[in-house]
Amino acid sequence: MTVPLEKVGEEMILNMGPQHPATHGVLRLVLQLEGEVVKRIVPMIGYLHRGIEKLCEERTYIQNLVLTDRLDYTAAMSNNLSYALAVERLCGIEVPERAQVIRVIMAELSRIAAHLLWIGTYALDIGAITPFFYCFREREKVLDMFEMISGQRITPSYICIGGVRKDITPEFLEALKSFTDTFETYILDYEALLTKNPIWLSRTRDVAVLSREEAINWGTTGPVLRASGVQFDFRKATPYCGYENYEFEIPYGTNGDCYDRYRVRMEELRQSNRIIKQAMANLPDGPILADVPYVVMPDKSDVLTDIEALIKHFKIASGAFQIPKGEVYSSIENPKGELGFYIVSDGSSRPYRMRIKSSCFVNLSTLPVMVEGRHMVADVVAAVGSIDIVLGEVDR
Amino acid sequence: MVVTINGRQFEVEQGQTILDVARANDIYIPTLCYLEKVSPIGSCGLCVVEVEGQSEPVQACSTYVEDGMVIITDSPSLFETRRKVLERILERHPLDCPVCDKAGECRLQDLVYEFGLEGRIADHRVGIPRLQEPPVTYSTPGIKYYPSRCVLCQRCVHVCMEHVGRGVLVVNEEGDKARIEPLYADNCISCGECLAVCPVGALTENVSPLKARPWQKKVVRTVCPYCGVGCVLELNVARNKVVKVTVDDTIPPNHGTLCVKGRFGFEFINSEERLKKPLLRKNGEFQEVSWEEALDFVADKLSSIKSEAGSDAIAGLASAKCTNEDNYVFQKFMRAVIGTNNVDHCARL
Numbered sequence: 001m002t003v004p005l006e007k008v009g010e011e012m013i014l015n016m017g018p019q020h021p022a023t024h025g026v027l028r029l030v031l032q033l034e035g036e037v038v039k040r041i042v043p044m045i046g047y048l049h050r051g052i053e054k055l056c057e058e059r060t061y062i063q064n065l066v067l068t069d070r071l072d073y074t075a076a077m078s079n080n081l082s083y084a085l086a087v088e089r090l091c092g093i094e095v096p097e098r099a100q101v102i103r104v105i106m107a108e109l110s111r112i113a114a115h116l117l118w119i120g121t122y123a124l125d126i127g128a129i130t131p132f133f134y135c136f137r138e139r140e141k142v143l144d145m146f147e148m149i150s151g152q153r154i155t156p157s158y159i160c161i162g163g164v165r166k167d168i169t170p171e172f173l174e175a176l177k178s179f180t181d182t183f184e185t186y187i188l189d190y191e192a193l194l195t196k197n198p199i200w201l202s203r204t205r206d207v208a209v210l211s212r213e214e215a216i217n218w219g220t221t222g223p224v225l226r227a228s229g230v231q232f233d234f235r236k237a238t239p240y241c242g243y244e245n246y247e248f249e250i251p252y253g254t255n256g257d258c259y260d261r262y263r264v265r266m267e268e269l270r271q272s273n274r275i276i277k278q279a280m281a282n283l284p285d286g287p288i289l290a291d292v293p294y295v296v297m298p299d300k301s302d303v304l305t306d307i308e309a310l311i312k313h314f315k316i317a318s319g320a321f322q323i324p325k326g327e328v329y330s331s332i333e334n335p336k337g338e339l340g341f342y343i344v345s346d347g348s349s350r351p352y353r354m355r356i357k358s359s360c361f362v363n364l365s366t367l368p369v370m371v372e373g374r375h376m377v378a379d380v381v382a383a384v385g386s387i388d389i390v391l392g393e394v395d396r
Numbered sequence: 397m398v399v400t401i402n403g404r405q406f407e408v409e410q411g412q413t414i415l416d417v418a419r420a421n422d423i424y425i426p427t428l429c430y431l432e433k434v435s436p437i438g439s440c441g442l443c444v445v446e447v448e449g450q451s452e453p454v455q456a457c458s459t460y461v462e463d464g465m466v467i468i469t470d471s472p473s474l475f476e477t478r479r480k481v482l483e484r485i486l487e488r489h490p491l492d493c494p495v496c497d498k499a500g501e502c503r504l505q506d507l508v509y510e511f512g513l514e515g516r517i518a519d520h521r522v523g524i525p526r527l528q529e530p531p532v533t534y535s536t537p538g539i540k541y542y543p544s545r546c547v548l549c550q551r552c553v554h555v556c557m558e559h560v561g562r563g564v565l566v567v568n569e570e571g572d573k574a575r576i577e578p579l580y581a582d583n584c585i586s587c588g589e590c591l592a593v594c595p596v597g598a599l600t601e602n603v604s605p606l607k608a609r610p611w612q613k614k615v616v617r618t619v620c621p622y623c624g625v626g627c628v629l630e631l632n633v634a635r636n637k638v639v640k641v642t643v644d645d646t647i648p649p650n651h652g653t654l655c656v657k658g659r660f661g662f663e664f665i666n667s668e669e670r671l672k673k674p675l676l677r678k679n680g681e682f683q684e685v686s687w688e689e690a691l692d693f694v695a696d697k698l699s700s701i702k703s704e705a706g707s708d709a710i711a712g713l714a715s716a717k718c719t720n721e722d723n724y725v726f727q728k729f730m731r732a733v734i735g736t737n738n739v740d741h742c743a744r745l
Contacts, residue, residue, distance in 0.1 A: 293512040307490075308486065311493060312508070314494070314499055314505065315505060318611060319611065
């Protein structure tokens with residue numbers, strides 16, 4: 001293992017991770033300590049590198065969908081959405097309205113699931129065990145709903161090129177309704193546990209501050225950027241999936257510290273809930289898959305009974321389709337920030353090059369700015385947690 | 397002569413069909429039964445085009461061009477006509493692509509995908525068509541025939557009659573029961589030409605248990621090892637084993653035709669019984685030995701026979717399956733080193 005830092009005098013070099021529970025996966029932080037003060041910090045990444053970008057060049061556009069689930073695996077639905085939007089833009093596919101609304105519901109549900117996971121584990125990291133159980137109670141409900149429609153909890157691959165895999169069921173809508181109706185009160189529960197908790201305040205207030213300028217210069221996105229006072233959200237800036245039709249606010253902070261990041265995410269839970277309610281109220285009828293038989297997979301029940309569907313399924317699954325030549329960049333507001341796909345197509349059924357823009361990677365790179373020279377070792381845990389990284393997306 | 401196709405004018409010659417002209421100028425007309433090496437079959441009706449002055453669409457493959465013809469190859473009504481043709485074929489086509497040998501390189505699949513047929517068109521009141529009938533006996537054991545997959549394009553019938561000249565196959569019965577039958581099975585020479593031209597999986601090869609999908613195969617062009625004609629073959633290789641032999645229509649000397657040996661005689665390549673190491677008979681039994689030992693033994697014996705009984709006491713028998721270069725070196729060895737003209741090879745036996 002290489003150590004990028006050198007010990008000077010009484011200083012100490014400390015490896016935090018890659019098996020440290022507070023690094024949320026396999027991140028290794030190399031710390032140069034003077035006493036307890038962190039002089040320098042170097043995030044060493046790559047322990048979860050699976051070569052997804054390269055793998056994508058060898059597999060068809062249809063097969064690549066399941067790889068996107070494995071980026072930020074706390075919000076797989078959003079990853080599916082970003083990838084599907086990129087390929088759809090490349091092919092010029094218009095997604096039916098009902099599918100768009102379902103996509104919005106799924107994206108916001110996965111935002112809620114991801115933020116709940118963050119709040120629970122972040123509180124756990126800095127010493128509060130109770131919120132973890134409350135957050136996971138609700139996260140479980142979201143995952144159950146995912147399972148209800150896609151059969152999968154973590155890696156649904158539900159949002160696919162051309163729309164969504166299956167239509168949502170009345171049972172799902174019922175579960176969703178009871179969830180959204182009660183979720184606001186649960187948010188109050190979490191806030192009662194944390195927002196005015198003096199220990200919480202002393203662990204997060206004025207810790208790991210990222211100024212507005214620094215946040216912009218380092219190219220951060222998502223809650224990290226918004227906590228530093230920039231009111232920027234891809235859902236408002238470049239609306240996709242009809243987000244321009246929903247009423248919601250972009251929460252933002254003022255200090256750019258861990259506490260503000262917490263507040264921003266808490267508020268985003270409310271806004272997401274608000275969006276889902278609007279989507280449910282205006283759920284149109286109609287098809288859930290675009291009528292593009294060249295790249296959009298037919299429904300599985302048709303495949304088993306209908307020769308045309310079977311042939312199309314065979315052709316598409318075996319990679320006989322062609323995607324128009326060209327390149328495209330498309331990004332969405334993931335729970336963690338901007339998730340973008342840059343795809344170059346050479347006209348075949350496999351991408352010539354696929355580049356994934358990861359917000360986790362960019363946001364993680366601000367860790368030295370937040371911590372170096374200002375904080376002690378214990379605050380590194382608070383800082384890393386507050387960025388909300390998922391190594392699946394950092395390393396790709 | 398000048399004809400107009402889709403608004404563009406082309407200089408044409410007497411005796412060309414509309415399809416010939418279109419193909420020569422990169423104008424796409426979908427076809428299913430059309431086969432270049434036989435006379436137009438005209439059984440599928442997919443290649444229909446509109447000709448000005450004609451009330452009904454005509455078949456491009458069998459209509460000869462005339463001076464001043466105005467032709468349209470694509471229009472909504474033509475699309476509808478072609479679609480109906482495909483629908484008629486698909487009505488009774490079994491849902492067995494996943495187990496069909498041809499899937500992936502099937503002309504019918506290509507056409508359905510190309511036309512983007514949407515929704516259910518087949519009449520399923522009689523149930524979903526499945527591959528139920530047991531394979532019908534065919535004129536040669538090298539081929540299996542599945543009547544339910546057959547699209548009755550009659551490519552096989554025509555190629556057997558016109559190209560191979562045996563006339564084994566006929567279309568028997570009518571309607572739903574219509575199928576290809578080897579009525580004159582005694583005439584069959586098992587050349588497999590009918591198998592090669594089948595656009596779907598109705599005629600499937602019944603020799604090798606090894607199969608592979610087209611995207612798993614690597615195609616290697618080589619020369620047939622059997623006789624002196626030297627037909628060009630394309631070996632389809634998957635997982636380092638030959639799974640099928642195909643031929644390119646354009647290459648001499650065989651121009652896409654093969655005999656039973658070239659088409660079906662490839663299994664020896666992967667045979668377990670092939671010798672991989674030299675064997676030497678010791679105490680009445682063959683034993684595997686090293687090349688060095690084997691060569692030393694042969695050299696010893698050959699030189700002792702030559703010195704005792706003269707060069708002509710030795711004869712050499714080479715194999716037609718060896719390459720030209722190998723056989724050349726062998727006869728050179730026999731003549732120059734051993735000193736005899738007793739050289740022959742198996743194809744004369």
